[in-house]
Amino acid sequence: MAVATGERMMARATGRSAERVLGWCALVAMSVSIIMSLVVAPADAEQGNVQRLMYVHVPSAWLAYLSFFIVFVASIAYLRTKKIRWDRLAAASCEVGVLFVALTIFLGMLWGKPVWGTWWTWDPRITTTTILLLIYVGYLAVRRLPESPARRARWCAVIGIVGFIDVPIVQLSVTWWRSLHQGPTVRLLGETTMAPIMLWTLLIAVAAFTVMYCYLVTLRLRVGRLEDRALGEALSPRLAATPPAPPVAEPAEEVTPRG
Amino acid sequence: MIAAQDLRKTYGPTLVLDGVSFALARGQCLALLGPNGAGKTTLLRLLATLLRPTAGALQIAGVDALREPERVRPLLGVVAHGSYVYEDLTARENLRFWCRLYGIDAGSVDEALDRVGLGRDANTRVAGFSQGMRQRVAVARALLRRAELLLLDEPYAGLDDTAKETVDGLIAETGGRGSTVILATHDRTRGAGAHRTIYVDGGRIVPDPTDPALGPAPRPAGAAE
Amino acid sequence: MTFARQTLAVAGKDVRIEVRGRYGAGTALPFAATVLIAFGLALGPGRTLLQATAPGLLWIAMLFAAVLSFRRAFEAEGEDGALEGLLLAPVDKAAVFLGKAAAVALQLLVLEAAIVLMVSALFDLAFGGDVLVWMAALVLGTIGLAAVGSLFGVLAESPRAREAVFPLLVLPLVTPILLAGVRATTLAIDGLGSQAGSWLGLMLAFDVVFVAAGTIVFEYLMED
Numbered sequence: 001m002a003v004a005t006g007e008r009m010m011a012r013a014t015g016r017s018a019e020r021v022l023g024w025c026a027l028v029a030m031s032v033s034i035i036m037s038l039v040v041a042p043a044d045a046e047q048g049n050v051q052r053l054m055y056v057h058v059p060s061a062w063l064a065y066l067s068f069f070i071v072f073v074a075s076i077a078y079l080r081t082k083k084i085r086w087d088r089l090a091a092a093s094c095e096v097g098v099l100f101v102a103l104t105i106f107l108g109m110l111w112g113k114p115v116w117g118t119w120w121t122w123d124p125r126i127t128t129t130t131i132l133l134l135i136y137v138g139y140l141a142v143r144r145l146p147e148s149p150a151r152r153a154r155w156c157a158v159i160g161i162v163g164f165i166d167v168p169i170v171q172l173s174v175t176w177w178r179s180l181h182q183g184p185t186v187r188l189l190g191e192t193t194m195a196p197i198m199l200w201t202l203l204i205a206v207a208a209f210t211v212m213y214c215y216l217v218t219l220r221l222r223v224g225r226l227e228d229r230a231l232g233e234a235l236s237p238r239l240a241a242t243p244p245a246p247p248v249a250e251p252a253e254e255v256t257p258r259g
Numbered sequence: 260m261i262a263a264q265d266l267r268k269t270y271g272p273t274l275v276l277d278g279v280s281f282a283l284a285r286g287q288c289l290a291l292l293g294p295n296g297a298g299k300t301t302l303l304r305l306l307a308t309l310l311r312p313t314a315g316a317l318q319i320a321g322v323d324a325l326r327e328p329e330r331v332r333p334l335l336g337v338v339a340h341g342s343y344v345y346e347d348l349t350a351r352e353n354l355r356f357w358c359r360l361y362g363i364d365a366g367s368v369d370e371a372l373d374r375v376g377l378g379r380d381a382n383t384r385v386a387g388f389s390q391g392m393r394q395r396v397a398v399a400r401a402l403l404r405r406a407e408l409l410l411l412d413e414p415y416a417g418l419d420d421t422a423k424e425t426v427d428g429l430i431a432e433t434g435g436r437g438s439t440v441i442l443a444t445h446d447r448t449r450g451a452g453a454h455r456t457i458y459v460d461g462g463r464i465v466p467d468p469t470d471p472a473l474g475p476a477p478r479p480a481g482a483a484e
Numbered sequence: 485m486t487f488a489r490q491t492l493a494v495a496g497k498d499v500r501i502e503v504r505g506r507y508g509a510g511t512a513l514p515f516a517a518t519v520l521i522a523f524g525l526a527l528g529p530g531r532t533l534l535q536a537t538a539p540g541l542l543w544i545a546m547l548f549a550a551v552l553s554f555r556r557a558f559e560a561e562g563e564d565g566a567l568e569g570l571l572l573a574p575v576d577k578a579a580v581f582l583g584k585a586a587a588v589a590l591q592l593l594v595l596e597a598a599i600v601l602m603v604s605a606l607f608d609l610a611f612g613g614d615v616l617v618w619m620a621a622l623v624l625g626t627i628g629l630a631a632v633g634s635l636f637g638v639l640a641e642s643p644r645a646r647e648a649v650f651p652l653l654v655l656p657l658v659t660p661i662l663l664a665g666v667r668a669t670t671l672a673i674d675g676l677g678s679q680a681g682s683w684l685g686l687m688l689a690f691d692v693v694f695v696a697a698g699t700i701v702f703e704y705l706m707e708d
Contacts, residue, residue, distance in 0.1 A: 134656035173660035341565025347504040
């Protein structure tokens with residue numbers, strides 16, 4: 001029941017007109033976000049302008065987790081219903097998610113270098129995020145395998161489900177592991193409360209990125225549908241052109257015994 | 260026993276089965292004839308619940324085979340391209356394992372191996388078997404299995420005359436106890452003994468080209484073509 | 485046939501195949517030895533560093549040997565489509581998963597015993613301390629690895645997937661096992677086994693989650 005409603009919602013949400021609307025919304029939202037992050041919000045007292053990276057880094061991270069949650073849900077839906085559209089959604093969301101994870105890690109490094117003096121700190125969150133990246137890159141690698149679409153989709157669905165379940169366990173283990181060494185306890189976001197205007201900017205950035213995510217996924221879904229259709233059209237003229245071979249009586253073959 | 264309606268199967272863009280419908284009563288033997296690539300194997304795998312059709316309906320023994328394949332599988336016996344053997348085990352060990360899985364008494368394993376002419380090779384690892392020998396292990400397994408519905412896909416491939424006769428014996432035995440048999444083959448002489456014949460080509464049931472008198476199996480009203 | 489007996493039948497079959505084929509002794513063990521020696525060469529020859537890193541290297545060697553073992557476990561199913569035969573059989577697919585996982589776990593434990601001996605010798609590390617604790621760590625880690633490997637091993641049925649994708653998938657997922665295992669082993673060897681409780685608990689949680697997930701999801705992987 002829930003699945004059918006979800007399918008209807010999805011069909012409406014990913015149509016052409018929805019895509020266009022989303023596109024414009026994303027453009028507007030991102031523009032607002034950029035203006036707010038760069039101009040309106042004040043520079044951080046301690047870290048200076050570098051801290052503005054937060055307005056991209058944090059939404060990126062949020063989006064990564066959202067994407068993979070969608071992958072998780074879509075994977076379950078696919079295994080239950082076997083409808084290829086859920087697999088397409090999972091794949092689209094995974095691709096967008098991997099993009100944002102990579103962005104998160106990259107921005108994290110950019111932010112960390114001036115603040116901590118080093119590119120990589122084995123900080124629990126950046127480490128977990130990297131492992132997350134590897135898991136979902138694995139998903140995409142399986143997608144590229146030359147297998148039957150149904151089998152590939154099933155494997156990916158299992159990865160999508162199991163990978164997501166693993167994330168909290170990985171997070172926990174890495175956090176414990178990291179706490180063995182009293183490393184820099186100053187988190188990038190700091191314990192200091194944020195000025196309200198900065199908080200608002202951050203929330204707007206998160207919202208803008210979410211709209212961006214929806215747009216990108218919708219776009220990717222359309223490309224996915226076109227890909228499948230193109231593949232179909234590429235092969236079927238060949239099939240239609242060759243008429244079924246006129247049935248010829250097969251001579252009774254004597255297969256030479258190999259036993 | 261079997262009711263297939265409008266079965267369709269596409270592999271991506273390729274249409275392999277195009278609206279196959281037929282019905283088969285319990286205890287009957289059906290021969291599926293047709294040239295290579297006609298879709299016989301796909302149809303057989305569909306019937307064996309190893310594949311799901313893109314469209315269509317299938318009932319086996321009154322059970323919706325598409326919704327509840329697990330209920331249908333205990334009825335099936337399959338002799339097909341893959342002989343389902345483990346290379347590192349001997350013929351006897353392979354059969355004993357399958358007997359355990361199916362809850363069959365393993366006492367008659369040796370007898371079955373003798374019947375298919377593998378008595379001497381019972382203790383040899385399957386890795387050394389030829390294709391024909393593996394096929395015979397599969398036949399032995401079917402003999403032990405005594406399935407309600409026996410599906411055979413080109414069972415005569417790679418076998419010598421004695422072994423082919425053993426397959427015929429298997430089919431006769433299965434029919435003899437009132438079970439149903441579907442045999443897919445392009446060897447027309449073997450299929451001659453069947454109650455019914457269906458000729459498949461290009462993914463559809465077509466009139467048998469060499470025997471105009473026989474005609475295609477009666478199809479339920481409203482079927483494709 | 486009851487679920488337990490089905491599981492035992494599948495496990496027994498796999499163990500027999502392994503004993504017959506001797507893949508573990510023939511390939512996985514020499515590979516583990518190669519890995520350890522390579523690390524020894526790269527990190528040595530100073531004894532202190534090698535001793536300090538020995539638990540980590542133990543688990544890495546274990547991981548790599550495990551990946552090889554999983555692939556082999558499912559290769560046997562790929563030959564002649566035996567997996568399909570299992571699919572058709574009136575066997576609970578969850579029993580197939582548990583049976584294969586149990587068989588692989590057994591093989592891994594034997595491998596690990598050998599790896600422990602090798603590490604002890606190569607890196608001059610006495611496996612004393614709280615022996616029960618590091619043994620528990622090895623067992624719990626093995627169960628977790630076996631669960632993941634059996635779940636994803638189905639991919640290994642496809643020859644192309646076998647080569648590069650399979651390790652790429654498995655290794656990040658088992659990170660918690662690696663971390664917890666190394667920590668627990670290090671603490672145990674130093675006689676601080678009592679502090680390893682939370683690490684062992686983490687491994688147990690991982691095991692429960694993945695065995696449960698595998699049991700539920702495995703049947704979907706077997707269907708075509």
